[in-house]
Every structure is written in C-alpha cells, then in structure tokens.
Amino acid sequence: xxxxxxxxxxxxxxxxxxxxxxxxxxxxxxxxxxxxxxxxxxxxxxxxxxxxxxxxxxxxxxxxxxxxxxxxxxxxxxxxxxxxxxxxxxxxxxxxxxxxxxxxxxxxxxxxxxxxxxxxxxxxxxxxxxxxxxxxxxxxxxxxxxxxxxxxxxxxxxxxxxxxxxxxxxxxxxxxxxxxxxxxxxxxxxxxxxxxxxxxxxxxxxxxxxxxxxxxxxxxxxxxxxxxxxxxxxxxxxxxxxxxxxxxxxxxxxxxxxxxxxxxxxxxxxxxxxxxxxxxxxxxxxxxxxxxxxxxxxxxxxxxxxxxxxxxxxxxxxxxxxxxxxxxxxxxxxxxxxxxxxxxxxxxxxxxxxxxxxxxxxxxxxxxxxxxxxxxxxxxxxxxxxxxxxxxxxxxxxxxxxxxxxxxxxxxxxxxxxxxxxxxxxxxxxxxx
Numbered sequence: 522x523x524x525x526x527x528x529x530x531x532x533x534x535x536x537x538x539x540x541x542x543x544x545x546x547x548x549x550x551x552x553x554x555x556x557x558x559x560x561x562x563x564x565x566x567x568x569x570x571x572x573x574x575x576x577x578x579x580x581x582x583x584x585x586x587x588x589x590x591x592x593x594x595x596x597x598x599x600x601x602x603x604x605x606x607x608x609x610x611x612x613x614x615x616x617x618x619x620x621x622x623x624x625x626x627x628x629x630x631x632x633x634x635x636x637x638x639x640x641x642x643x644x645x646x647x648x649x650x651x652x653x654x655x656x657x658x659x660x661x662x663x664x665x666x667x668x669x670x671x672x673x674x675x676x677x678x679x680x681x682x683x684x685x686x687x688x689x690x691x692x693x694x695x696x697x698x699x700x701x702x703x704x705x706x707x708x709x710x711x712x713x714x715x716x717x718x719x720x721x722x723x724x725x726x727x728x729x730x731x732x733x734x735x736x737x738x739x740x741x742x743x744x745x746x747x748x749x750x751x752x753x754x755x756x757x758x759x760x761x762x763x764x765x766x767x768x769x770x771x772x773x774x775x776x777x778x779x780x781x782x783x784x785x786x787x788x789x790x791x792x793x794x795x796x797x798x799x800x801x802x803x804x805x806x807x808x809x810x811x812x813x814x815x816x817x818x819x820x821x822x823x824x825x826x827x828x829x830x831x832x833x834x835x836x837x838x839x840x841x842x843x844x845x846x847x848x849x850x851x852x853x854x855x856x857x858x859x860x861x862x863x864x865x866x867x868x869x870x871x872x873x874x875x876x877x878x879x880x881x882x883x884x885x886x887x888x889x890x891x892x893x894x895x896x897x898x899x900x901x902x903x904x905x906x907x908x909x910x911x912x913x914x915x916x917x918x919x920x921x922x923x924x925x926x927x928x929x930x931x932x933x934x935x936x937x938x939x940x941x942x943x944x945x946x947x948x949x950x951x952x953x954x
Contacts, residue, residue, distance in 0.1 A: 572587070573683060577679060578675065579744075581610040581611045594623065597622065598616060598620040598640075607620070607670075609677055611677060612765075617642040617644070620642045620670070621640050621653075623637055623638075637659045639653040640655075646667065647672060648661070650668075766820070769804055770795060773788075776842050779815065780814060780815050780817045781810050782810065783803050792814050797953050877926050878922060879925075889908065897953060898952055901951065901952060905950075920940055923947070930950060
C-alpha cells in the first residue's frame with residue numbers, strides 16, 4: 522500500500538490533475554498558465570518538456586502547475602510580453618522585467634536539450650541551489666530544481682524541469698472519448714462497442730480523479746505543516762521582514778540605510794559604490810537618480826530591532842558589518858576634515874586656483890581631473906570648491922556659464938540638454954563625478 526501510494530504521488534507530480542483539462546498548449550503560457558482550449562489539444566505521442574511547480578511553493582499570486590516548453594525559446598519575467606509571466610507581491614521587483622530565457626537545442630538526429638539563460642537579472646536564477654552564471658547558458662536535466670529570484674522560505678517561484686513525456690492519461694482519455702462519440706454519430710457504431718469505450722474512459726477518469734485527490738491531500742498536509750510552524754513563531758515573521766529590509770544590491774540586511782528619490786532603500790556603501798560607477802539609475806526600478814541618497818534613521822532602527830531577534834551568530838555577523846561601515850564613514854570624515862583644513866590654509870596664503878567661470882586649457886582640465894578623481898561626497902564637494910564650483914553656483918549660473926563648466930569638466934555630451942538637466946548633472950558631479 523505504501524509503495525502504491527508513493528507511485529501515485531510520483532505520477533501526480535509528473536502529470537498533475539490540471540493536465541486533465543488540456544494537453545500541451547500552442548500559445549504563451551502567461552503567469553505559468555498551462556494552455557488554451559480543447560480545440561488545440563496535442564496528440565503527439567512524443568510530448569513536450571515542461572516545468573512543474575514544486576509542491577513546496579507558496580506563491581502569492583495564482584500559478585498553474587505546468588509550463589509547457591512548446592517553442593524554441595521562451596522568455597521569463599514580469600513584463601506582460603514575456604511567455605512565462607512571474608511577478609511577486611511578497612517580494613516586489615524580485616523578478617526582473619526579462620529575468621531569463623529557456624532555449625531548445627537539438628542537433629540532427631540527436632536528443633532534444635534545453636538551456637536556461639540568466640538575462641543579467643538582479644536576483645539571479647538557481648538550479649539545484651547553484652547560481653546560473655549570466656555569461657553562459659546552463660543545460661537542464663530532468664529533475665533539476667529551478668528557483669527564479671531569491672531563495673526564500675517557503676519558495677515562491679520554484680519549478681522542476683521534466684523532459685518530454687508521453688501524452689497525459691487525461692488527454693488520452695478525452696481524445697478516446699471524442700473519437701468514440703464522433704464514430705458513433707457518423708457511422709452508427711454498435712452499442713456494445715460504445716459501452717466498451719465508455720468503460721475505458723470511465724476507468725481513465727477514475728484514475729485521474731484518484732491522482733488529483735492524492736495531490737490535493739499532499740498539498741493540504743504541507744500547508745498544515747507550514748501553518749503549524751508559523752503558529753509556533755512570534756507574530757513577527759523574520760523571513761518576511763528580511764525580504765522587505767534587505768538591500769537588493771548585496772542581498773543582506775540594510776546597514777546604514779540610504780533612500781533615493783524613488784523611495785527604494787539600500788545600504789549606504791552599496792548605493793554609494795553604485796553611483797560612483799556613474800549608474801545614475803535605481804538598481805530596482807531603473808528610475809533616474811538626480812540627487813544624493815538620504816540616510817534613513819527610521820529604517821536603521823527597524824532593521825536593528827529585527828536583527829535582535831536572530832541567532833547569536835547572525836547578530837554578530839550584522840554587528841561586524843555595521844562596525845565596518847561605521848569605521849569607513851569615520852575615515853571619510855577624517856579625510857574631509859584634513860582636506861578642508863588644507864584648502865583653508867591655501868586660501869589664507871593667497872594661492873591662486875583656476876576658476877570654473879573661465880575657459881580651462883587642456884592642461885588645467887587634466888590637472889583638475891587627476892586631483893578630484895579619488896574623492897566622493899563631502900570631500901569631493903570641498904575639493905571642487907577650490908574652483909568656485911559649489912551647489913549655490915550651480916543653481917545661480919546662467920546657460921553660458923553652465924556650458925563652459927561642462928567643457929571644463931569634460932562633460933560635453935550634456936551641452937544640448939536643458940539648463941535643468943545640466944544643473945542636475947553638475948550636482949551629481951559634485952558628489953560622484
């Protein structure tokens with residue numbers, strides 16, 4: 522009896538009851554959808570490769586159990602135009618717009634192979650808990666467990682890859698039933714033959730119903746186990762909190778949180794490094810960043826209270842990260858103080874510096890670029906002050922002065938922009954270059 526039940530569960534995993542409604546579809550799968558109407562049911566005995574939703578999954582939005590791989594290439598992401606549409610309400614923006622691709626590869630006379638490609642997504646793709654490298658495809662084997670986005674508990678977008686299979690029993694039964702009805706109407710098939718066909722169909726449908734019930738009971742049992750675990754926890758679910766209080770760049774708890782103008786928050790050091798690379802767009806929503814991030818003390822307090830509920834080892838790890846970040850901030854403050862003192866001393870001695878209002882020679886442009894390149898934030902702004910380039914100057918300069926400044930700072934590609942866009946770029950130059 523135990524062996525029979527195990528076999529039934531295995532059949533249920535590979536040919537879920539949802540397959541009874543339709544054979545492999547011919548169109549886009551939408552949000553993990555299985556298929557179209559009955560008029561397009563497949564009858565090929567070879568079948569198709571497909572992804573089936575893991576029984577461990579707890580998706581926040583409705584997902585069908587099967588995704589048939591019925592094209593040479595399928596796109597996966599949160600854009601409505603993707604063949605497989607995935608979007609998370611538990612962890613917003615976890616899935617990129619075009620997160621990945623599935624590509625069919627088949628040589629003449631050889632077996633069909635499927636390759637999984639990570640489309641440089643922010644949160645990546647895992648196959649059997651191993652990250653798919655963005656520079657090359659990953660060949661899939663039957664039974665591979667694929668996780669799109671972050672690995673959270675319980676998983677939201679976790680699928681199992683299955684190779685081509687024979688036509689599902691439900692589809693075969695339905696096809697047999699349709700053929701029997703058509704023959705009975707067209708040729709006046711004998712009553713005894715019709716009864717025999719009905720018995721075959723009835724047996725097949727009973728088997729499918731049994732598999733469906735097995736799968737339903739297994740899922741209910743897993744759901745009850747999850748509810749029991751959840752009930753034993755405190756009202757504050759740390760796994761959910763971590764998904765909301767994690768930096769999408771380093772994928773860890775926020776340290777010295779900083780919020781940009783689109784309201785997304787990151788570790789201060791993470792977003793600072795991102796902007797220093799001249800990526801003036803949000804890592805999550807890709808909105809343009811025109812101002813320096815703002816430190817978010819309220820977010821820091823929430824993160825600290827959440828971390829206090831973790832294990833001692835995890836608390837120590839966070840404390841080490843926080844200490845390193847605070848040490849780096851103190852070092853930057855010391856560097857700024859030293860530079861500010863040097864600038865003040867030079868000005869007292871009457872040393873002359875070239876002015877941002879004048880037209881710089883190539884030598885002057887190169888000299889300034891070498892001097893400013895190692896500074897960022899307040900220290901960079903202090904260095905720029907030597908030439909008269911300040912926040913106040915940026916807001917009060919006319920169009921002629923703004924264009925001259927662009928040439929001096931080797932930002933000529935912005936000369937055809939509006940004065941407001943030029944000012945925004947110069948303000949970001951004061952902080953990040």
